Amino acid sequence: MAENIPMLALSPTMEEGVIVKWVKSEGDTVEQGEVLCEVETDKATMEYESPASGTLLEILAAEGSSVPVGKEIAVIGEPDEAVQAAQKEKPAEKPAEEKRGQEPTSAEKPPEAKEGQGLPEPAQPPQEAEKIKRAEERPPQPQKVTPITEEQAAPDKLAEGRILATPLARRLARERHVDLAEVKGTGPGGRITRSDVEEAALATAARPAPTEVELKDKIVEITPKRKVIAETLSGSKFSAPHFYLKLTACVEDLMAARDRLNKSLNAHVSVNAFLMKFAAEALKRHPMVNAAWTGDAIVQHANIDIALAVSQPDGLIAPVVRDCGAKGILQIDRELKALVEKTRKGTLTRADYADSTFTISSLGTYGIEEFTAIINPPGSAILAVGEFMKMVMADENEQICARLCTRLTLSCDHRVIDGTVGANFLRDFRYMIEYPIEPLC
Amino acid sequence: MPVIAYRDALNQAIDEEMARDKRVILIGEEVALYNGAYKVSRGLHDKYGDRRVIDTPISEEGFTGIGIGAAMAGLRPIVEWMTFNFSIQALDQVINNAAKMRYMSGGQFAIPIVFRGPNGPAEWLSSQHSQALASIYTHVPGLKVVSAATPYDAKGLLKTAIRDDNPVVMMEAELLYGIKGDVPADEYLISLGKADIKRPGRDVTLITFGKVVHMVLEAAETLAQDDIDAEVIDLRSLRPLDEAAIVASVTKTSRCVVIDESWPVASVGSHVAWLVSHRCFDRLDAQVELVAGEDIPMPYNHQLELAAQPSVEKILAAVERVLYL
Numbered sequence: 001m002a003e004n005i006p007m008l009a010l011s012p013t014m015e016e017g018v019i020v021k022w023v024k025s026e027g028d029t030v031e032q033g034e035v036l037c038e039v040e041t042d043k044a045t046m047e048y049e050s051p052a053s054g055t056l057l058e059i060l061a062a063e064g065s066s067v068p069v070g071k072e073i074a075v076i077g078e079p080d081e082a083v084q085a086a087q088k089e090k091p092a093e094k095p096a097e098e099k100r101g102q103e104p105t106s107a108e109k110p111p112e113a114k115e116g117q118g119l120p121e122p123a124q125p126p127q128e129a130e131k132i133k134r135a136e137e138r139p140p141q142p143q144k145v146t147p148i149t150e151e152q153a154a155p156d157k158l159a160e161g162r163i164l165a166t167p168l169a170r171r172l173a174r175e176r177h178v179d180l181a182e183v184k185g186t187g188p189g190g191r192i193t194r195s196d197v198e199e200a201a202l203a204t205a206a207r208p209a210p211t212e213v214e215l216k217d218k219i220v221e222i223t224p225k226r227k228v229i230a231e232t233l234s235g236s237k238f239s240a241p242h243f244y245l246k247l248t249a250c251v252e253d254l255m256a257a258r259d260r261l262n263k264s265l266n267a268h269v270s271v272n273a274f275l276m277k278f279a280a281e282a283l284k285r286h287p288m289v290n291a292a293w294t295g296d297a298i299v300q301h302a303n304i305d306i307a308l309a310v311s312q313p314d315g316l317i318a319p320v321v322r323d324c325g326a327k328g329i330l331q332i333d334r335e336l337k338a339l340v341e342k343t344r345k346g347t348l349t350r351a352d353y354a355d356s357t358f359t360i361s362s363l364g365t366y367g368i369e370e371f372t373a374i375i376n377p378p379g380s381a382i383l384a385v386g387e388f389m390k391m392v393m394a395d396e397n398e399q400i401c402a403r404l405c406t407r408l409t410l411s412c413d414h415r416v417i418d419g420t421v422g423a424n425f426l427r428d429f430r431y432m433i434e435y436p437i438e439p440l441c
Numbered sequence: 442m443p444v445i446a447y448r449d450a451l452n453q454a455i456d457e458e459m460a461r462d463k464r465v466i467l468i469g470e471e472v473a474l475y476n477g478a479y480k481v482s483r484g485l486h487d488k489y490g491d492r493r494v495i496d497t498p499i500s501e502e503g504f505t506g507i508g509i510g511a512a513m514a515g516l517r518p519i520v521e522w523m524t525f526n527f528s529i530q531a532l533d534q535v536i537n538n539a540a541k542m543r544y545m546s547g548g549q550f551a552i553p554i555v556f557r558g559p560n561g562p563a564e565w566l567s568s569q570h571s572q573a574l575a576s577i578y579t580h581v582p583g584l585k586v587v588s589a590a591t592p593y594d595a596k597g598l599l600k601t602a603i604r605d606d607n608p609v610v611m612m613e614a615e616l617l618y619g620i621k622g623d624v625p626a627d628e629y630l631i632s633l634g635k636a637d638i639k640r641p642g643r644d645v646t647l648i649t650f651g652k653v654v655h656m657v658l659e660a661a662e663t664l665a666q667d668d669i670d671a672e673v674i675d676l677r678s679l680r681p682l683d684e685a686a687i688v689a690s691v692t693k694t695s696r697c698v699v700i701d702e703s704w705p706v707a708s709v710g711s712h713v714a715w716l717v718s719h720r721c722f723d724r725l726d727a728q729v730e731l732v733a734g735e736d737i738p739m740p741y742n743h744q745l746e747l748a749a750q751p752s753v754e755k756i757l758a759a760v761e762r763v764l765y766l
Contacts, residue, residue, distance in 0.1 A: 166725060166726045166727060167722050167723050167724070167725050167726075168695050168723065168724055168725055168726040169726065170723075171723045171724075186765065187727075187765050188765070193726050193727070193765060194695060194726040
């Protein structure tokens with residue numbers, strides 16, 4: 001397909017350029033980026049690099065001629081391609097007098113012009129290519145720029161790039177989730193108005209379920225991982241009698257301690273590492289919460305192996321940091337980060353996630369204020385941590401204040417843990433969060 | 442409530458303020474012995490005498506300047522211009538002195554003065570005597586500009602203007618002096634800067650001021666016959682401008698036509714139209730239309746003279762455009 005090559009603005013202020021010299025001749029092969037010709041701008045003489053590849057079919061602006069920016073200077077296309085009449089633009093350098101001289105007055109117009117084959121009058125919209133093509137067959141006629149009145153041009157031109165809609169219509173469309181692209185405008189030039197959007201919104205609301213498209217349920221195959229999750233959690237929920245303990249913990253001192261640590265180490269120690277460490281310390285004080293029901297006995301674990309629930313696209317998994325009771329926060333953090341990284345990569349082995357003695361699950365980053373979790377066997381308890389959020393409360397002096405808090409929910413297996421046991425554990429855990437020095441005492 | 446003519450409402454305002462405050466004087470061509478070119482000052486010379494109701498030679502620049510000087514010296518003059526067309530002679534006094542003196546003197550001089558007279562076209566007065574010059578004065582910071590459409594507004598606004606410590610330009614109209622309306626017997630004032638909703642409505646906001654308020658109200662009644670409920674806002678005060686009233690109305694109706702008998706270029710009307718597009722952009726469901734005087738010197742031929750001004754038909758056509766009818 002032959003392409004018209006226009007004069008480009010080679011400097012920011014250039015309005016027209018003089019073709020100093022054609023480097024390529026008609027019939028030459030041109031690569032995109034090759035110099036086509038030299039153009040003298042208002043600033044300097046510059047090389048005009050071809051914006052297209054192909055054969056230089058025709059030079060439309062002779063050397064020495066001045067061409068306004070945007071006006072065609074050449075046609076580039078396939079070697080055997082005829083220059084399309086419709087694309088052919090005559091050089092601009094013809095004097096205006098000549099134009100006027102050749103233009104027949106309406107009285108002189110040849111009969112065929114009256115039949116619509118003549119060039120369009122200045123104020124008329126562009127005719128179809130066919131008519132222009134026929135016009136080209138007439139004796140040489142100065143190329144006339146056909147002015148298009150704003151009114152005629154506006155709808156088509158604007159319709160291409162953007163939707164015509166009033167500001168109010170746009171706002172209503174946003175508010176009512178109406179896609180303007182699907183609304184037919186009844187205003188001038190197809191402008192979408194308030195009533196168009198309102199009707200579209202009503203139509204959408206009233207529209208019955210489309211009947212042409214049959215809605216089908218999607219069958220999602222169960223992955224082995226999903227099967228394990230299903231069996232483990234239903235096993236837990238259906239066999240372990242769950243009960244739940246809830247309380248609110250203030251986390252300001254915890255966050256302050258973490259900030260200090262992060263600053264002094266220039267590190268980013270996760271809140272979860274703190275929570276795991278404090279849980280381990282609380283479990284040391286309440287070994288019955290770090291236990292398992294075996295059917296004929298209760299095993300109080302010597303190790304404190306804490307799992308952290310990590311969400312993955314293919315399902316939940318809870319990698320375990322072993323022996324948290326014997327490790328410091330930084331080591332727990334390092335191991336946790338390594339495990340999370342392995343989880344992301346999908347390279348966890350069974351040893352990384354099996355046989356936890358206690359589990360922590362947090363949905364705080366999802367904005368969940370509090371939730372109840374299902375115990376992750378063989379553990380007997382799981383701690384659900386809500387969002388860290390400002391809560392309004394009364395301080396020590398009975399004054400209303402806003403403090404950064406979280407809601408903690410402990411799910412316990414009543415076969416192992418009685419209410420008071422769980423309560424004492426959770427209370428101590430809160431105490432540690434609120435007074436982070438406590439685990440050291 | 443008494444029904445009196447617009448000129449008599451103005452007369453009452455001046456009379457009451459002159460009786461209330463000895464510093465109030467009236468100065469202008471024919472204001473004293475002839476009782477005013479439009480009889481606004483009827484009886485005032487008899488009542489207040491030569492020293493307070495002062496005839497001047499035909500020299501707008503001169504007597505406007507005298508008024509400004511008198512204001513600087515502590516009086517509260519009312520300068521009557523026989524028409525705003527003649528006020529152009531005195532523009533330098535108004536713009537360079539009245540509007541600037543408080544600023545240029547660092548606040549040492551207040552200019553408590555009122556410039557008033559008929560503005561806008563009447564009939565058969567041709568191009569030099571039919572000009573609506575609201576925008577020239579409204580353009581200038583340091584001036585307050587009001588325009589009364591009814592006897593009630595004329596009295597209330599003029600009394601407030603006389604008491605204001607800043608120069609106030611008050612635009613009346615030859616064709617308004619004879620119209621009658623309710624004016625309370627008890628004293629009242631109308632704050633400058635408050636528009637008046639002359640007719641509440643929900644479908645389209647028609648914003649206007651001055652003489653054409655009556656034409657716009659007539660158009661609104663015609664629209665009502667087609668169940669189109671137009672809200673008519675009479676700005677009353679062009680500077681300061683009651684933007685809140687404009688925004689509230691267009692927010693309600695989403696459509697706005699501004700009607701201003703001045704020329705359309707750089708006019709109060711075009712300013713208000715801009716303001717609406719600016720402040721109510723997200724509320725507009727159609728372009729803001731401006732119905733203005735035609736952009737030509739006023740023809741003398743009466744048919745052409747009428748055709749060059751806003752009309753009920755032009756207003757209806759603009760309303761139809763913004764309602765997509």
